[in-house]
Amino acid sequence: MPEATVELRGITKGFPGVMANENVDFTAYRGEIHALLGENGAGKSTLMNILAGLYRPDSGDILIEGKKQDFHRPADAISAGIGMIHQHFKLVDNFTVAENVALGHEKTGFLVNKKKMAQDIAAVATANALELDMNAYVWQLSVGEQQRVEILKMLYRNARILVLDEPTAVLTPQESTRLFDTLREMARNGCTIIIITHKLAEVCDVADRVTVMRRGKLSGAAQGEEINYQNLTSMMMNENIKIDANVPRGTPGEDVLCVKDLRVLGVKGTVAVDEISFSLRAGEILGVAGVAGNGQRELTEAICGLRPAEQGTLTFNGRDMTRESVRRRIDEGLAFVPEDRLGTGLVGNMNMADNLLLRTYWSKEAGKGMNIDYSKVNAKVDEAIAEYDIAVGNKKAPVRLMSGGNLQKVVLARELSLEPKAIVAAYPVRGLDIGAMEMIYNLLVSERDRGAGVLMLSEDLDALLKYSDRIMVLYRGRVMGIMDKAEARIGRIGMMMMGTTPEEVAKIEAVSHV
Amino acid sequence: MDLSMITGLMTAMVAAGTPYLLASLGEIVTEKGGILNLGVEGMMLVGAVAGYITAVKSNSLLLAILVGVLAGGLMAAIHAFLCITLKANQVVSGLALTIFGTGLSAFLGKDVVGVVTDTLFHNAPIPGLRSIPVVGEALFNQTPLVYVAILMVPVLWFVLSKTSLGMKIRSAGENPAATDAAGVNVFAVQYGCTIFGGMMAGLAGVFLTLAYNNTWMENISAGQGWIAVALVIFARWNPWKALLGSYLFGLVAILGLRLQAVGISIPTQLFNMLPYLLTLAVMIFGTGKVGGKRSDGAPASLSVPYDREAR
Numbered sequence: 001m002p003e004a005t006v007e008l009r010g011i012t013k014g015f016p017g018v019m020a021n022e023n024v025d026f027t028a029y030r031g032e033i034h035a036l037l038g039e040n041g042a043g044k045s046t047l048m049n050i051l052a053g054l055y056r057p058d059s060g061d062i063l064i065e066g067k068k069q070d071f072h073r074p075a076d077a078i079s080a081g082i083g084m085i086h087q088h089f090k091l092v093d094n095f096t097v098a099e100n101v102a103l104g105h106e107k108t109g110f111l112v113n114k115k116k117m118a119q120d121i122a123a124v125a126t127a128n129a130l131e132l133d134m135n136a137y138v139w140q141l142s143v144g145e146q147q148r149v150e151i152l153k154m155l156y157r158n159a160r161i162l163v164l165d166e167p168t169a170v171l172t173p174q175e176s177t178r179l180f181d182t183l184r185e186m187a188r189n190g191c192t193i194i195i196i197t198h199k200l201a202e203v204c205d206v207a208d209r210v211t212v213m214r215r216g217k218l219s220g221a222a223q224g225e226e227i228n229y230q231n232l233t234s235m236m237m238n239e240n241i242k243i244d245a246n247v248p249r250g251t252p253g254e255d256v257l258c259v260k261d262l263r264v265l266g267v268k269g270t271v272a273v274d275e276i277s278f279s280l281r282a283g284e285i286l287g288v289a290g291v292a293g294n295g296q297r298e299l300t301e302a303i304c305g306l307r308p309a310e311q312g313t314l315t316f317n318g319r320d321m322t323r324e325s326v327r328r329r330i331d332e333g334l335a336f337v338p339e340d341r342l343g344t345g346l347v348g349n350m351n352m353a354d355n356l357l358l359r360t361y362w363s364k365e366a367g368k369g370m371n372i373d374y375s376k377v378n379a380k381v382d383e384a385i386a387e388y389d390i391a392v393g394n395k396k397a398p399v400r401l402m403s404g405g406n407l408q409k410v411v412l413a414r415e416l417s418l419e420p421k422a423i424v425a426a427y428p429v430r431g432l433d434i435g436a437m438e439m440i441y442n443l444l445v446s447e448r449d450r451g452a453g454v455l456m457l458s459e460d461l462d463a464l465l466k467y468s469d470r471i472m473v474l475y476r477g478r479v480m481g482i483m484d485k486a487e488a489r490i491g492r493i494g495m496m497m498m499g500t501t502p503e504e505v506a507k508i509e510a511v512s513h514v
Numbered sequence: 515m516d517l518s519m520i521t522g523l524m525t526a527m528v529a530a531g532t533p534y535l536l537a538s539l540g541e542i543v544t545e546k547g548g549i550l551n552l553g554v555e556g557m558m559l560v561g562a563v564a565g566y567i568t569a570v571k572s573n574s575l576l577l578a579i580l581v582g583v584l585a586g587g588l589m590a591a592i593h594a595f596l597c598i599t600l601k602a603n604q605v606v607s608g609l610a611l612t613i614f615g616t617g618l619s620a621f622l623g624k625d626v627v628g629v630v631t632d633t634l635f636h637n638a639p640i641p642g643l644r645s646i647p648v649v650g651e652a653l654f655n656q657t658p659l660v661y662v663a664i665l666m667v668p669v670l671w672f673v674l675s676k677t678s679l680g681m682k683i684r685s686a687g688e689n690p691a692a693t694d695a696a697g698v699n700v701f702a703v704q705y706g707c708t709i710f711g712g713m714m715a716g717l718a719g720v721f722l723t724l725a726y727n728n729t730w731m732e733n734i735s736a737g738q739g740w741i742a743v744a745l746v747i748f749a750r751w752n753p754w755k756a757l758l759g760s761y762l763f764g765l766v767a768i769l770g771l772r773l774q775a776v777g778i779s780i781p782t783q784l785f786n787m788l789p790y791l792l793t794l795a796v797m798i799f800g801t802g803k804v805g806g807k808r809s810d811g812a813p814a815s816l817s818v819p820y821d822r823e824a825r
Contacts, residue, residue, distance in 0.1 A: 054695070055820060075697035090692035092685045094814065103685055104696035108678045153696070 002029040003065070005192040006051065006082075007159055011060035013046055018047035021057070022216045028161070028209070033183060033193045035207035037200075039236060039433040041403070043216040044196045048163050052084035053077030064161070075104070077324060083154025087165040088182075089146045093139040097132050102154045124156050129182070143170040147179070161192045168202060169459065170292045173494035180206050201231055201462075212236055236434075247445060249485065251468050253282035255315075256453040257303070257334075257420045262312035264295075264302040272298035274477035277310065280422060280453040285406070285444065286482075287468030288457040289493050295477035296457050297339060300426045303455070304336040305329050306344075317421065330359055335420035337411055337428050339457075341404065345411045348400030352392060353377045355399055356384060357412050384413035389439070405436030412443055422453045429463070441467055461490050475499045517648070523765075523772060524652035528660060529726060531764025533558070533718040533735070535663045537561070537742035538749065538756045544590075546674060546751055547707030548687035550817035552608025553593055554715045554741025556615020558617040558807055561586035562715025563623040564638060566730040569633040570626050578633065579720055586716020589615060589707045594708040598701055601819035612739070620732045627731055635725035659724040664757070666714075671753040681705055687813030690820035700820060715739065715786025744793035750811040763789045 008026040012019075022042045028034040038044045049055045051062065053071035062069045062492050064080045071077045077084070091100050098118040102108045108117065118134040125132050130148045138146060147167065154162055162183075168176040183193050184206070197203060203210055210227055212220040212235040220235030240479035257280040266272030273295045280286050290296055301307035303314060305326040314322045316332055323455035324332075346355045357377060360366050381395060388409040392402060399410060408428065416425065425444060429437040445467060458464050464471055471488045471498040473480040480496040495505050537554050544551045551557075565582025569575065593611055596602040635657035643654040653664070674680040685693040686703045694700045721729050722738075741763055749755035770785035 052695075073697075073699060074695050076701065078697045084695070086695065090689070090695035091691050092689045094688050095681075095685060099681060100692075100696075102678075103681055103693065105697035108681075110677050112676055112678050112680065112681060121687075157697075 002031055004028070004063075005030050005065050006194070006342060007061075007063035007066075008047065008051065009061040009063070011062075012058045013048060013050060014054060015046075015059055019216050021050070021194070024060075024213070024216075025220050026211055026218075028192050028194055029185050030192055031190055032208040033187050033195065033206050035203040035210045035280070036194060036196045036213065037198065037203055037232060037236060038213035038219075039198055041215075041433060042213040042236075044213055045165055046216075047213070048084065048165060048194065048196055051077065052082055052163060054084075062389070078157055078159070079161040081158065082163065083157060083159030083161065083163065084163040085147070085150040085154065085167065087169060089150055091138045091146060091149060094137065096135050096137055097141075097149050097152075098134040100138060100149055101156050105157060107156075119154070119229075120462055121156060125152050128152070128155055128186075130155075144172075144175045147171070151182070158506055160190070160231075161194070162186065163194045163196070166195045166198075167195055168197070168199065170494050172497045173461070173490065174498055175291075176202075198236075200229055200236075203232060204228060211271045250284045250445075250448045252284040252469065253451065255279040256282050256317060257455070258313075258315040259303070260313045260315070262299070262302060262314065263310040264298045264307055265310055266295075266298050271310075272477050273302065276477070277312075278472060278479060278482060279411050280455050282421065282453050283448055283451050284469040285448050285454040285456055285467055287464040287471040288455065288473035288474060289461060289464055289471055289497060290457075291497050292459065294474045294497075296426065296474060298477075299474070300338070300351050300424050300455075300457065303424055304334065304338075327362075330418070333418070333421035335418065336413035337408075337415055337423065337425040339426040339430070341407045341411055342400060346399050346407060349398045352384075352390075352399055352410055353381050353395070355410060356380055356417075359414055359418065380417075388413050388443075405432045408432060408436065408440060412440065416447060419450070420447075420452055422455070423447060423454045426457045428456065428460065429458070429460070437463075461493055464493075465490065473497055521648060521651050523768070524649065525655070526772070527565045527761055527765040528652050528656060529764070530767045531761040532656075532660050532663050533721050533726070533738050534742050534745055534763050535757060535760035536659070536666075536718035536721060537715045537739060538720075538760060539663070539666050539753055541743055541746045542749070542751050542756060543670065543674075543683065543714075544707050544711030545746055545816055546687050546813055547683045547704045548690060548813055548815045548818070548820070549594070549597055549704050549708045549711075550604045550608065551590065551593055551708060551711055552605060552743060553589060553611030553615065554605070554711075554742050555735060555737065556612035556619075557586040557589040557712045557715035558615075558719040558722070558735045558739040558742075559619035559733070560589050560615045561719030562620075562723045562734055563626075563719070563730055565621040565720035566631075567622065567626055569724055570629055570631045573631070573633045575633050575635065575724070578724060581718070583713045583716045584722035586719065587713040590706075590709045590712020590715070593712070594705045597819060598704050598708070599663040601821055604817045616733060619714075623730050623732065630729070633668070633724070634728050635721075643764070656793035657721075659721045659725050662717075667753045667757045672751070682714060684813070687815055690815055690818075691822075694820070694822060704820075715742075718742070741789045741793075744790065747812075748793050748796045751813070763792070766792075 006028040008024065011021050011024045013021040024047055026047065036044045046055060053074040053076050062071065062404065069080055085374045098121050099119045100165050102117050122134050130152050132145060132148055132152065138149065138225050167179060171179060187193050204227055207227060209223040210232065212232065214236060222231055260277050262273055263271060263275045264273035276299065288296060298307055302309050305324065309322050313320055316334060321329060342348045357366055366377065372505060384390060385392060390406050390409045393405065399407060428440050444456060456468065465488055468485060470482055470484055471491055471493065472482045475497060481502040492505055537558060541551060541554055561582040564585035565578045569578035589611060593607055596607040615638060637655055638658050639655040644650045674683065682698045682703050686700050690700045690708045707814040722734055727734060745756060745759045748759045766785060766788045770780060770782040773780060
């Protein structure tokens, strides 16, 4: 039996209104890759944040390499050999790679010799095959590179227990493979690797042992042969949600949205969308794949009028909309489900009724003249709650208190109530549990069947393949290719997400006889 | 205008600029650590009165400095507790402390208004250096606190940009979550920076009563603490630029009186406005590209309370 390096016993942690962890036990061993599996909101991240010293448990014990520990701050966990790599990287943008790695480390003396510091850290990076420019600023790096900085940071601190929170969420399939190769090597060298994930496929591929959580509690464990799809699914979910693999295709009609030679600048003033052309037809779902930060955000914002087009045209229902206001676009039948529900989608401190009004307050539906008729609006709220199955404790409470799934349903209730002709849905199921995901996908499919064109961005390639009629791949602000559902394959999309052109993909496939 | 007049003008400029310099150097450190302290004016006043009372009662200059500095630090500790521990709004807390400090100093100082003391700073010329033409007299025939302020510039610049302590301070102001995750005690860093800033404001106050005006009167700082806060933006959080800015603002402050003396009459109110106009001008024209983004160079997390367990 290998040595148990991490033992958590009876961990309980509550947040206002939620019990994030309830009497959870967890054990991980030296030299293994241990997957902590569960839906979003199952309490995985909370548990690992406790292990990393970021949260204090309300009760329970932490044992590291057999010794009982009491972590007051992340520094305590780090000195016990625990390195946590968060989903949102904890890096200082305006610092260089070397500065980020050296920050807070006792090896860094009072006087900082930047040159020597960079050399020392570069040596550790080279020894672990982590390719990085020590003097680059973090804001200049890609997401994959930033993750490497995080890993390097932990290695430089001699971490023996490495915790990664959703490490592949922002990576291409190829980058993920590379990451897992690195992690396997580190496990072989005696590290304990814990990955937090909700991706079953990943777990089946790389994990030596699995702990499953559901609603803040432990719901099962598996190792070796027991790690398979059925086993893990039944541990993750209380009811067996049927996943029907076959979504009937839509019947595309005329173009509703035409984008031609569109160029959009990003926040840093660099070209984020580089002469993109495509068209979205009525009655189809056009899926958009791409690694985060390849122009998706700017593209959706430009279509909806939140970001100016530097060049090119946007035609909606045959009318030029390039310079039109957001309101005109809404009036023409454009709906937007933005990436961040609470930032762009909803006003967190307003209640559901006011949020539902945001796109119609000027119309007759909302009341006469300046007066808002709340009896009408409240009837709409009740309708939406029933139709979209929104779980809401107090209808008058600010919406920010609702869970992610319910927030998204409120956004959809508002956007779909206007029977839009085109829907731009940016990562509509991000952070939702499987039940809410299914419901939202089904809503989009039924909107498509009603005759709307749906532009759907997603980082879940399986879902894209399942629901889209066509798939477009973005890379560095350009369209790498648009495929019909019939020719789309994960490998193909993955290669294109890395910048491989369809022609090169075809060549590679011809050589490898895939 | 002859050379002696220029020297006289520069000497007055350096003396008038020193309270700005002391207070803005402190505020630079506070803000680099991510905490905005708008209470500088109040802390200056409390430091000024505490120092003066101590000088009057004890006749010890050293004790007066100590008490003045500690009084400023104590005020800043309240700010730190409110903003760092209780995560209160930093603007509100700072404004409250300025108002509180103005009132408190008036109350504490009512018995020493007009009281004269001999426990004052005197010029301590530095032999050799003072014979440098033009600037020698201005920079090196001053009270000791002027030298302290000048010395603090390279020291703070060095600490902030060349040491691991400086790295911790800067990163706490840029991204406290990342700093925390890297094992740095963000709370300790921010407490330290805030209290240091208050101590410097207190020292600036001591300079006002015991080295510049040589007396205490109600509201003696007359808005100089606010100018020091504005100066931090003017200087883009750089101690060297704060040195230049402080003396520039010091020049503006004395120019009105000096011009009157030679018979040019410009309303003093116009001159009192100038530092603020300069600051506005800097904010309008002085933003540039930092880190690829258009920004004024402020620490990215300035005035954002850091809550480790925020979800």
